Amino acid sequence: MMIPDFVDVKCSACPIRHRAVCARCDTEELLRLEKMKSYRTFPAGTEILWRGEPLDYVASVVSGVASLSKTMEDGRTQMVGLLLPSDFIGRPGRAKIEFDVTATTDVTLCCFARAPFEALVIDTPHVAQRLMELALDELDAARDWMLLLGRKTAREKIATFLDMLARRSQLITPKGAGTAPAAALHLPMTRDQIANYLGLTLETVSRQFSALKREGIIDVPDRRSVIVINIDLLQNATGDDADGGVVA
Amino acid sequence: MMIPDFVDVKCSACPIRHRAVCARCDTEELLRLEKMKSYRTFPAGTEILWRGEPLDYVASVVSGVASLSKTMEDGRTQMVGLLLPSDFIGRPGRAKIEFDVTATTDVTLCCFARAPFEALVIDTPHVAQRLMELALDELDAARDWMLLLGRKTAREKIATFLDMLARRSQLITPKGAGTAPAAALHLPMTRDQIANYLGLTLETVSRQFSALKREGIIDVPDRRSVIVINIDLLQNATGDDADGGVVA
């Protein structure tokens, strides 16, 4: 099912140029990266990497959404990360990973052969530093998620998830500029995948969607869309501070 | 309640010399570190850092156990990390952290002033690389914990916790060398703190301890000790693969 797609794009024209590992690379470094990179596309639902599989490549997500997940023998699974464009797959100095990486939507990766990439990391502090920043960002996200998984109610989990999508979609004006107009969100995953992300069952996810809809906080026009009708009520339902933790 | 304790120890005599940030430093780098470091001790229960507080120091844990935790406005809290000797507090390139750091037991830290430490990180790839490794280890631990918080039952959580302590205490022979003899574990935290770590209530923690005791899997001679009577049954109860995920 894998569809290799080696049509490369110039780094200078890359949509994630300014946020990915290569964010702070100079022209010369970009040339070096250009030589070791290749694009590759995975259709929604396919496995990008299996747990324990040796990593010959590291990669940046160029477009689409991929997920990291852990599975127990009896089939219970928990998503432990969501990879959006500019996020990085693989880790310097480690030959394998302890979770599965799956294409949630169609995903295009910018793959780098492992050996030359590691050499580049050693040579260029830019890249090493950027990798560190990306790792620390992931760590912060993982810790926020631990609070959600360990302590939030089903309703709070769903509200937090939708609020996160709304923020990510940049449909909320950065400065507190009053209530944003009704915002349509695209859900990149099925109810089952949302459940695995939030540590719930798909039935509970569905019920909470229905409850928020009944209360007029959201609308669900089709299975892949959510319209946020009242962002303030949604944020109240997340259990977080209204302002996202920033001191007023 | 904070008891500053500036009695320094030579790096060469440091108990965590081979595992902390400074693990791969050469003699010259150690000298540089020596100049910017100071030891500091915090009694059990005191706050080492508050969320959002500016970080003037970064530090390594020399002895004792510290915890990272997040708290919601209504008081629900979730521990998002446990810091053991050689673990690192603080992050290069970030002036503050998004969680509280608390001394779980009496804790001694090896503190480095932030500015000179960051300069050192930029100059010395050894240190930057070691920091990256420590961050990736934390990320792996965080993801394991996400699976636990999102999908494991109370019984599995307690069993996983005890199994982790047993492994950390190195009371289990590395190679599968038959059943280890009964092993006494010291619990570094109260039932309430264990509950916050595992995403449970303290009553549930207590009940699961009692259940495992009733089944003859563990003994609980006093509130700070657990004796593992049958490590195989304990590991069966964790929900993980018997061999901890390593391929047989």
Added chain:
DNA sequence: CGCGGATTTGACCAGCTTCAATGAGGGTGG
């Protein structure tokens, strides 16, 4: 138009939390 997967909804139940009372240590002061 009918098929198949995804979703919604309902009914029931289990596990965990909540509320409440009792018990065990450990330290302090008389």
Added chain:
DNA sequence: CCACCCTCATTGAAGCTGGTCAAATCCGCG
């Protein structure tokens, strides 16, 4: 040395949330 107290821990009973099982519905697609 012992009584007292305070914190931590255990145990019980009852209630709720979310999970499980099952059926109905929706929707995209050939």
